[in-house]
Amino acid sequence: xxxxILSVIRQVLDAEExxxxxxxxxxxxxxxxxxxxxxxxxxxxxxxxxxxxxETEVVALAVGPARCEExxxxxxAIGADRAVLVETAEALDVITVGxxxxxxxxxxxxxxxxxxGQEADWDSQALGAxxxxxxxxxxxxxxxALDLEGRTLTGTHDVEEGTESFSVELPAIVTTQxxxxxxxxxxxxxxxxxxKKELRRDSFESxxxxxxxxxxxxxxxxxxRMRRILDGKDGSAAAxxxxxxxxxETRVIG
Amino acid sequence: MxxxxxxxxxxxxxxxxxxxxxxxxxxxRDGQVTLxxxxxxxxxxxxxxxxxxxQVLVADLPVLGTYDPEVWAQAVAQIARExxxxxxxxxxxRSGREYSPRVAVKLEAPLVEAAISLKFSDGTTVAxxxxxxxxxxxxxxxxxxxxxxxxxxxxxxPAPARPEAAEQYDVDLELPAPRVVVTQRNTIKSKRVALQDxxxxxxxxxxxxxxxxxxxxxxxxxxxLGAAVGATRAVVDAGWRPYSEQVGQxxxxxxxxxxxxxxxSGAVQHLSGMNKSKLVIAIxxxxxAPIFKIADYGIVGDVKEIVPAILETLKSNR
Numbered sequence: 001x002x003x004x005i006l007s008v009i010r011q012v013l014d015a016e017e018x019x020x021x022x023x024x025x026x027x028x029x030x031x032x033x034x035x036x037x038x039x040x041x042x043x044x045x046x047x048x049x050x051x052x053x054x055e056t057e058v059v060a061l062a063v064g065p066a067r068c069e070e071x072x073x074x075x076x077a078i079g080a081d082r083a084v085l086v087e088t089a090e091a092l093d094v095i096t097v098g099x100x101x102x103x104x105x106x107x108x109x110x111x112x113x114x115x116x117g118q119e120a121d122w123d124s125q126a127l128g129a130x131x132x133x134x135x136x137x138x139x140x141x142x143x144x145a146l147d148l149e150g151r152t153l154t155g156t157h158d159v160e161e162g163t164e165s166f167s168v169e170l171p172a173i174v175t176t177q178x179x180x181x182x183x184x185x186x187x188x189x190x191x192x193x194x195x196k197k198e199l200r201r202d203s204f205e206s207x208x209x210x211x212x213x214x215x216x217x218x219x220x221x222x223x224x225r226m227r228r229i230l231d232g233k234d235g236s237a238a239a240x241x242x243x244x245x246x247x248x249e250t251r252v253i254g
Numbered sequence: 255m256x257x258x259x260x261x262x263x264x265x266x267x268x269x270x271x272x273x274x275x276x277x278x279x280x281x282x283r284d285g286q287v288t289l290x291x292x293x294x295x296x297x298x299x300x301x302x303x304x305x306x307x308x309q310v311l312v313a314d315l316p317v318l319g320t321y322d323p324e325v326w327a328q329a330v331a332q333i334a335r336e337x338x339x340x341x342x343x344x345x346x347x348r349s350g351r352e353y354s355p356r357v358a359v360k361l362e363a364p365l366v367e368a369a370i371s372l373k374f375s376d377g378t379t380v381a382x383x384x385x386x387x388x389x390x391x392x393x394x395x396x397x398x399x400x401x402x403x404x405x406x407x408x409x410x411x412p413a414p415a416r417p418e419a420a421e422q423y424d425v426d427l428e429l430p431a432p433r434v435v436v437t438q439r440n441t442i443k444s445k446r447v448a449l450q451d452x453x454x455x456x457x458x459x460x461x462x463x464x465x466x467x468x469x470x471x472x473x474x475x476x477x478x479l480g481a482a483v484g485a486t487r488a489v490v491d492a493g494w495r496p497y498s499e500q501v502g503q504x505x506x507x508x509x510x511x512x513x514x515x516x517x518x519s520g521a522v523q524h525l526s527g528m529n530k531s532k533l534v535i536a537i538x539x540x541x542x543a544p545i546f547k548i549a550d551y552g553i554v555g556d557v558k559e560i561v562p563a564i565l566e567t568l569k570s571n572r
Contacts, residue, residue, distance in 0.1 A: 015387070015523065016522075019390055021390070093364060094355070095355065095365050098359070117504060121385065122385050123367075123385050123386065126355035126358075126367055129323065130365075133360065138324065138434050141323075142348070159321075162441040162442045164439055166435060166436055167435045167437055168434045168435065177504045178491075210397075212365075212396070212397050212398060213366070213396060213397060214394065214395040215392065215393075216393040216394060217392070218385065218390050218392045218393070225534065225547075225549060226551065227549060228550065229551075229553075230552065230553050230554070231555070232537070232553040235560045235563045236567075238553045238560055239560055239563030239564040243568060245551050246535075250512050250533060252479050252511075
């Protein structure tokens with residue numbers, strides 16, 4: 001049997017949209033939502049493995065409200081074989097989502113899991129590591145190149161002060177980021193085909209978990225800025241003024 | 255106890271360790287503030303840690319000479335269990351963000367990532383952190399007595415050292431063998447101050463036009479101001495600068511006293527890594543560039559004309 005790959009996706013606010021808050025909570029009801037681009041790189045890597053090894057199955061998974069079906073349909077149109085939605089209206093912390101994903105991965109007998117390095121909704125970098133710990137798998141975060149040979153995954157990833165080349169045996173979790181690959185777009189025939197692909201709904205209650213965090217309030221915090229913007233047509237005059245500003249408003253220069 | 259995993263490099267405690275210590279002192283929950291020093295050859299780091307904490311635990315082992323997320327998580331979780339820690343504080347660095355979820359799962363504890371505030375009151379831990387590319391502050395309450403928290407760099411003031419040194423204790427650890435084999439390391443060591451520790455950051459974007467102009471202007475100004483150098487994703491992708499200098503969603507988050515953005519238009523992903531800087535100065539050709547919306551001081555113009563003029567002015571004033 002071929003490889004079984006799980007591609008974890010989130011539906012997030014389009015980066016060009018502004019954030020709205022209603023009654024102390026983020027309100028996405030009238031905003032454009034998209035499949036997180038961070039997650040698209042993992043889906044693309046999964047599809048590239050399938051391009052080479054056609055017996056590979058790629059399953060897209062989302063844990064979240066019913067609207068996540070749209071993002072899963074996008075993943076199916078891009079090329080995932082089928083999709084799983086663990087539907088819940090409850091706001092969940094990342095550790096709890098990791099627990100649910102790990103349970104799905106066990107049921108699906110996944111060999112390899114991709115997820116975004118930091119999704120744009122909860123600014124969390126924890127999902128990959130949380131899933132890995134629940135499954136007792138190794139993790140590779142912030143990958144920039146991947147190559148699968150049999151069950152040996154090699155590649156490069158970013159670390160605190162530089163980069164590393166690595167090698168690991170599957171099963172493993174990989175988190176992805178911009179620069180890893182160029183994700184493909186859904187084609188019209190694939191969009192049509194996606195409508196017929198399986199999208200399974202798993203009952204959230206069956207996972208026996210509850211959120212470890214209570215979400216109390218969200219608010220937009222905008223730092224007040226002076227916004228003194230000058231015209232720099234006369235470069236040396238503008239430079240003089242900037243140096244004056246540095247001298248008067250900061251202690252950077254004496 | 256409150257367990258803090260000390261961050262250190264080159265035999266020195268990092269700024270983040272002082273900031274975590276302040277977060278622990280301000281937490282408002284009883285318990286000894288305990289610094290855990292993991293590494294190989296870390297005696298001098300432990301001595302510095304002794305001036306901050308109520309007690310210091312030291313695991314000085316060859317296997318801890320290089321970081322591995324599984325090894326780190328196992329070490330921290332074991333110490334937290336044995337010491338019955340109710341709060342585990344981990345640095346908001348890339349590695350801290352990477353292994354802290356494993357610690358939380360092992361301890362069956364909630365995780366707060368990159369906290370900017372942290373208080374224990376009425377029997378629960380309440381914290382704030384950023385969401386939606388650092389545009390929103392979210393307040394959360396832990397639903398369990400033990401919590402794991404990574405601390406956002408720059409969110410807490412560094413704790414002052416104390417005159418009396420605390421006791422140091424060596425600890426025994428049962429550690430797993432790393433499963434990921436690192437076949438090559440490309441570490442970039444900069445002679446400048448570390449990005450996350452810097453009071454001043456000079457960062458450049460595609461507007462510089464070339465790697466050569468970048469080196470001359472961004473590095474030139476950084477050297478004049480004793481600043482760290484930062485870069486945008488586009489500049490790193492173009493190969494002008496190493497990844498370790500990248501600021502933004504997929505790079506580092508910085509909160510310096512002064513951030514100078516040269517030829518940076520200000521994509522939301524970049525802004526999320528620097529928009530909490532105390533003062534922002536931007537130079538960009540495009541008046542409509544988003545960077546000017548968060549700038550305290552800006553010049554609409556060509557960085558390649560204005561930055562040399564700044565360097566000239568700075569030199570002639572010395």
